[in-house]
Amino acid sequence: MQMKYAQIVTTILLATFFTSFAQETPQGHTNQNKFRQLYNELATPNVYRTASGAPGPAYYQQQADYVMELVLNDETQQLFGDQVVTYTNNSPETLTYLWVQMDQNVRARDGQSFDRLNNGSNYYGTQRSVAPGFVNEFLLNEKFDGGFKIDALKTTSGDDLSYTIHQTMMRIDLPTPLTAGTAISFRLKWHYNIPNRQFWDARSGYEYFQKDDNYAYFIAQFFPRMAVYNDVEGWQNQQFWGNGEFALPFGDYDVKITVPNDHIVEATGVLENRKEVYSSAMMKRFREAKKSFDKPVFIVTQEEAEANEKSVPTGTKTWHFTAENVRDFAFTSSRKFIVDMMNVDVNGNDVMAVSVYPKEGNPLWEQWSTKTVASALKSYSNMTFDYPYHKAISVHADDVGMEYPMICFNFGRPDENDYYSDRTKFGMIGVIIHEVGHNFFPMIVNSDERQWGWMDEGLNSFVQIIAEQDFGKTHPDAIPGLDHYPSDDMDPQNIVRYMAGDQDFIAPIMSNPENVYQLGPNAYSKPATALNILRETVMGRELFDHAFKTFSQRWMFKHPTPEDFFRTMEDASAFDLDWFWRGWFFTTDVVDMGVTDVKDIKKLGDDKRYFSLYYKRSLENLTPEELKNRKENKKFYEVVFEKPGGLVMPLIVEYIYADGTSERKTYPAQVWRKNEKTISKYIATDKELVGVVVDPDNATADINKDNNNWPKVIEENDFEKFKKQQ
Amino acid sequence: MRLFLLLMPLLAFVPHKYYVSTTDMYYKPEKQQIQLVVRVFTDDFSKALSKHVGASITLDPDNKAVDDVEVLISNYFKEHFVVYGLPADSYFSFVGREYKQDQTYLYASFDQVPEMDVLEWSNTFLIATFPEQKNIVTLTTSTAKKSFLHTQEVNFAQFDF
Numbered sequence: 001m002q003m004k005y006a007q008i009v010t011t012i013l014l015a016t017f018f019t020s021f022a023q024e025t026p027q028g029h030t031n032q033n034k035f036r037q038l039y040n041e042l043a044t045p046n047v048y049r050t051a052s053g054a055p056g057p058a059y060y061q062q063q064a065d066y067v068m069e070l071v072l073n074d075e076t077q078q079l080f081g082d083q084v085v086t087y088t089n090n091s092p093e094t095l096t097y098l099w100v101q102m103d104q105n106v107r108a109r110d111g112q113s114f115d116r117l118n119n120g121s122n123y124y125g126t127q128r129s130v131a132p133g134f135v136n137e138f139l140l141n142e143k144f145d146g147g148f149k150i151d152a153l154k155t156t157s158g159d160d161l162s163y164t165i166h167q168t169m170m171r172i173d174l175p176t177p178l179t180a181g182t183a184i185s186f187r188l189k190w191h192y193n194i195p196n197r198q199f200w201d202a203r204s205g206y207e208y209f210q211k212d213d214n215y216a217y218f219i220a221q222f223f224p225r226m227a228v229y230n231d232v233e234g235w236q237n238q239q240f241w242g243n244g245e246f247a248l249p250f251g252d253y254d255v256k257i258t259v260p261n262d263h264i265v266e267a268t269g270v271l272e273n274r275k276e277v278y279s280s281a282m283m284k285r286f287r288e289a290k291k292s293f294d295k296p297v298f299i300v301t302q303e304e305a306e307a308n309e310k311s312v313p314t315g316t317k318t319w320h321f322t323a324e325n326v327r328d329f330a331f332t333s334s335r336k337f338i339v340d341m342m343n344v345d346v347n348g349n350d351v352m353a354v355s356v357y358p359k360e361g362n363p364l365w366e367q368w369s370t371k372t373v374a375s376a377l378k379s380y381s382n383m384t385f386d387y388p389y390h391k392a393i394s395v396h397a398d399d400v401g402m403e404y405p406m407i408c409f410n411f412g413r414p415d416e417n418d419y420y421s422d423r424t425k426f427g428m429i430g431v432i433i434h435e436v437g438h439n440f441f442p443m444i445v446n447s448d449e450r451q452w453g454w455m456d457e458g459l460n461s462f463v464q465i466i467a468e469q470d471f472g473k474t475h476p477d478a479i480p481g482l483d484h485y486p487s488d489d490m491d492p493q494n495i496v497r498y499m500a501g502d503q504d505f506i507a508p509i510m511s512n513p514e515n516v517y518q519l520g521p522n523a524y525s526k527p528a529t530a531l532n533i534l535r536e537t538v539m540g541r542e543l544f545d546h547a548f549k550t551f552s553q554r555w556m557f558k559h560p561t562p563e564d565f566f567r568t569m570e571d572a573s574a575f576d577l578d579w580f581w582r583g584w585f586f587t588t589d590v591v592d593m594g595v596t597d598v599k600d601i602k603k604l605g606d607d608k609r610y611f612s613l614y615y616k617r618s619l620e621n622l623t624p625e626e627l628k629n630r631k632e633n634k635k636f637y638e639v640v641f642e643k644p645g646g647l648v649m650p651l652i653v654e655y656i657y658a659d660g661t662s663e664r665k666t667y668p669a670q671v672w673r674k675n676e677k678t679i680s681k682y683i684a685t686d687k688e689l690v691g692v693v694v695d696p697d698n699a700t701a702d703i704n705k706d707n708n709n710w711p712k713v714i715e716e717n718d719f720e721k722f723k724k725q726q
Numbered sequence: 727m728r729l730f731l732l733l734m735p736l737l738a739f740v741p742h743k744y745y746v747s748t749t750d751m752y753y754k755p756e757k758q759q760i761q762l763v764v765r766v767f768t769d770d771f772s773k774a775l776s777k778h779v780g781a782s783i784t785l786d787p788d789n790k791a792v793d794d795v796e797v798l799i800s801n802y803f804k805e806h807f808v809v810y811g812l813p814a815d816s817y818f819s820f821v822g823r824e825y826k827q828d829q830t831y832l833y834a835s836f837d838q839v840p841e842m843d844v845l846e847w848s849n850t851f852l853i854a855t856f857p858e859q860k861n862i863v864t865l866t867t868s869t870a871k872k873s874f875l876h877t878q879e880v881n882f883a884q885f886d887f
Contacts, residue, residue: 421769422786423828486827497748502873717752717866719761722833723821 034648035673038578041510041586042563048231053567054554061559063088064226064251071258072333074215074313077206080191081223084156088183091229095178099229099237100170101248103221104192106240107200108147112167113242144195148224151189161186168240170224188224203402204409209336209358212309216334216358218397218409221246225328228448232561238450244513245449245456248327250557255321259333260313264300266339266356266393267331268405269323277319289341289352296340296370302359305338323405325388325557327446330404332356332395340366344374347386351377357396364414364428368478369394372429375474376436379467383545384440384552392439394432401431403438410435426486429478433467434460445555452562453513454585458527459565465490465532489528492701498526499590500703509585510562529701530584537699538650538669539575547572579648579669589646591700594707595653595692596678597640633684639692640680642707648672649700655683656691664696745770745859747851749807753842753867760809760836766851768830774855778802786825799823803834810846812839845885849876 045051047058068083089095106113153161153172162173178184197205197218204220228236228247236247259265265277275283282299289297300308313335323329336358344351355369373394377387389406397409412428414420440463442449442456449456465487471478472485479485488494498506498521505517509527516522535544551560551568566581583589622630641651651667671679683689692710695702702708705715716724745767752761768786776783779798800820821833845865852859853876861876865885874883 419784421772421828423767423769426828717761718750718763718831719752719821719833719835722763722824722831726822 033673034583034676035576035579035670038566038582041582042566043232043561045563045567046231049561049564051567052571053551053564053569054571055558055564058092059558060090060092060231062090062226062229062249064249066223066251066253066255066329068223068253068255068329069258070222070255071316072217072219072260072263074260074263077194077215078191079194079219079222080189082187082189083223084185084187085224085226086183086185087178087226089178089180089229091231092180094180095229096174098172098174098178098184099227099235100172100188101225101227101240101246102148102165102168102170103225103240103246105147105165105168106242107144107195107202109143109145111147113240144200145193146195148190148192151191152187153189154187156185156187166239169227169237190224192222194219197397198399203400204330207398209360212336214309214334214336216332216336216397218330218332218395218400218402220328220330220402220404220409223329226251228559230559233448233451236448236450240450241514243516243519244451244453246328247448247450248446250325250327250446253321253323253326253329255323255329255331256318257321257331257333258316258318260335261315261317262308262311262313262335263317263333264308264335264337264339264356265319265331265333266337266354266395266407267319267321268326268329268407269321270390272320272322273318277317286341290343290350293343293345296342296353296355296366299339299341300337302338302362302366305336305359308335308337311335326405327443328404330407332397332407332409334358338362338366340370342370342374344377346377346381349386351387351389352391353377354391354393355396356393360398360413361396362414363418364412364420364425365396368425368429369396369410369432371475372432372471373436375471376433376467379433379470380437380440380463383463383466384445384549385556387439388444388556389439392436394436401435403435403443405439405443408432408435408438425478429471429485430464430468430488433471434464437464437467440552444557445552446557446559448559448561449513451512452510453516453519453523454509454527455560455562455565457523458509458531461489461524461528462531465528489525490532491698492529492533493698495521495526495529495701496703499588499701503588506588508588527585530580533649533700534577534580537652538577538580539573543573543575544569547575583647587646590703591647591649592645592702592704592707593641593643593649593651593694593700594704595639595694595710596642596707598689598692598710599638599640601636601638601682631684633686635683635685635688637683637685637689638680639683639689639710640678641694642678643672643676644707645703648676652695652697652699653681654691654693654696655685655689656693657685658688658690661687662691745852745856747859747861749849749851749861749863751847751863751865753845753865755839755841755868758837758839760839760845762807762832762834762836764803764807764832764834764851765829766832768825768828770852770856770859771830774852775799775802777855778805785830796820796823799832800834803832806850807834808848809836810848811842811844812836816840843887845887847883848881849883850881851876853878853881 047056050056065086066083068081071080087098105111153163155161164171174184194217195202195205197207204218204222206215206217208215226249228249238244253269255269257265257267278286285297285299289299337356338359339356341352341354344353353370353373355365357365357369373392377392381387391406393407395407395409398413399411400409401411402409410428410431412424412431414424437460438456441460447455468485468487507516507522509522513519513523535541547569550572551565554568555564570577648669650669651671653665654662655665656662694708747764747766750763754761772783772785775798783795803820804818816836816838819835819837821835823830823832849861849863851861857878863874863876863883865872872885876883
């Protein structure tokens with residue numbers, strides 16, 4: 001009763017206080033509180049996607065199955081395809097046309113992809129990405145003739161189908177509408193000139209090795225692929241401009257690849273005719289690799305690969321792969337390849353870790369590639385779900401890191417003298433972990449990359465931190481002299497330089513990848529750092545990991561949206577994170593919290609604040625026993641904190657006392673709920689308070705450290721710190 | 727065949743093999759000092775330094791075969807980070823270096839620097855070796871913080887107080 005009385009008194013006092021100073025007619029405002037609900041930003045839940053962040057009762061997804069016969073011409077660097085696509089309409093709607101992705105058209109002679117680029121001196125983060133288009137346009141006598149050539153598009157009964165190609169998208173007009181629950185098959189024959197990967201800075205293409213006059217092919221985005229049709233985008237037919245990656249439906253693949261008979265091929269899927277395409281020696285080693293769980297077994301040795309480089313093909317060989325429930329298909333082919341394999345036990349399932357590389361990748365690749373694949377599979381499986389495919393391949397291609405189901409292309413090449421720096425080595429291990437990790441995001445947790453770069457890159461870069469730390473622990477010989485693997489995104493301080501930068505060139509994470517200024521920090525580092533802070537500093541590992549795993553498993557082999565992620569993380573943890581998503585993902589706000597003052601409150605009980613009323617009444621409520629035993633604090637302080645930064649974050653404080661002891665306190669982010677500029681905290685203690693430090697471990701990405709200490713300490717800059725040590 | 731090393735962020739993984747250095751430049755009139763912290767990738771800097779002195783130099787760990795790497799680095803620094811308009815009694819001091827993961831941090835200062843109305847400098851670190859090199863200099867004064875981009879085409883910068 002007494003507390004109720006006090007509350008009423010306070011409410012009346014406050015009301016009087018605020019109204020008595022109002023001189024002008026008050027102007028209202030909408031809710032600007034940093035903790036307000038995210039309802040304005042998020043799509044309304046529905047029968048397809050629920051408010052809990054899970055797939056809804058009417059959730060559906062389309063299916064696209066492919067039967068393909070491919071021929072690689074190593075003389076002309078051309079690829080020919082004949083594919084039958086079966087598209088199943090699982091949506092409740094009737095479709096009158098289909099959209100097919102024609103990614104190779106990005107390099108078509110009439111393509112606009114390179115025309116969009118600014119040739120002037122851009123902001124440093126965007127880079128001057130003009131070289132391939134410029135050279136092709138103005139310097140070459142004969143412009144590269146890229147893009148798909150359509151040889152035939154017919155129904156399975158042989159009738160021509162009508163189609164329209166708009167840049168990188170093709171619309172097929174259906175002779176009869178495709179009703180809900182029905183399927184259509186069509187046959188598409190095509191070919192294209194394979195681009196020089198390095199010339200075009202392309203995700204796929206060939207690399208030419210002058211010394212031995214051989215090509216290595218890294219083939220992807222190589223066939224007309226069905227676009228995604230779903231409940232959030234309708235047809236996802238945004239053009240492929242280069243940055244926004246892919247959105248693809250799941251399906252089953254049956255692919256026969258015909259190549260020169262001295263080539264080694266690896267691809268998405270199960271190799272159905274291994275006995276036909278492998279030599280007996282290779283078969284024997286393959287069986288050994290199945291039994292080897294601790295070290296890779298060579299299927300093709302470097303010596304054999306070097307001999308192969310000099311071979312002349314005597315015909316062709318057809319490699320037959322099948323894959324179920326994948327969203328894409330890619331392959332690699334060359335006579336230069338070394339292959340090694342090692343079996344991995346992923347929580348009871350056998351998965352083959354495979355590496356494919358030309359000799360140029362050694363001595364680095366034979367040491368670390370396959371072991372890195374194996375380690376990554378285990379770490380990601382622990383954070384999400386058990387890796388569901390039977391193999392994971394890491395292929396060495398120069399200057400690129402690019403992912404496809406079961407297979408990825410990775411950089412990391414020693415120089416001509418076999419020398420490699422730590423940067424090359426850690427870059428290689430990092431990229432392999434990253435690209436193998438993409439099997440989980442977005443190959444299986446199949447987000448829309450064209451729309452949201454961060455959903456796969458950010459989530460993947462976040463798990464990459466954990467996988468790299470695991471790798472460092474299990475492979476100390478890979479990190480000599482270091483106590484942990486040097487993960488870029490692990491230390492929140494590493495994102496400060498970006499977040500504190502020029503606001504004109506920073507976009508919120510929730511931006512389309514074509515619209516951001518600095519794709520690296522935007523889609524990779526900032527979301528990875530944000531999620532790492534969320535895990536380590538805001539939620540704690542237990543709650544975070546459960547929620548993250550719940551999201552991964554809910555959306556395994558499905559198409560999640562950002563909403564599904566945000567909602568699941570809250571739904572599975574009872575953590576209201578609307579403030580976190582809003583601040584870190586929807587704005588470019590920064591973290592800046594500090595301590596401004598410490599006031600010595602000598603006589604707490606006599607203080608004429610509202611506070612003293614509560615204090616006295618609380619004392620009156622104590623039992624005589626409790627009163628007798630109560631602590632006799634000798635000192636009372638009011639510590640004043642400020643938050644000039646727009647982001648709200650937990651306030652982590654270290655209180656330092658005169659006797660040399662200190663005390664850590666973490667106030668939840670909600671401490672800023674009612675006043676996000678400045679707040680106070682009372683400290684009652686026996687000891688004299690001599691220092692206050694905000695964010696003592698640099699755990700929140702605070703961009704300004706000058707206000708983090710009481711008494712005030714202007715932090716020395718890096719130069720002064722270094723000079724002092726000298 | 728390899729025409730360009732330029733790397734655009736269109737990869738599914740942005741490799742760290744972009745050619746960027748970052749420099750913190752602090753103008754401290756009360757100490758009559760311009761303080762510099764230059765961060766370069768160690769492998770790139772090894773190449774640039776090798777080219778500069780015409781001998782193969784591997785940093786981290788230092789190549790012991792080369793006498794006094796410190797002096798070579800100091801000379802390289804002085805030649806590639808030039809501050810204009812300083813009086814004759816101002817001088818350059820190379821303070822030292824440290825290796826942090828794949829980067830080398832270089833510390834240097836200009837001393838006996840009087841009050842300036844305008845700061846003008848050029849930064850040509852690594853550009854002779856890597857035409858795509860971009861050097862970002864962030865200048866901090868008591869009242870301002872501003873970033874400048876240095877490339878092969880434009881490597882001069884100016885700040886008016």
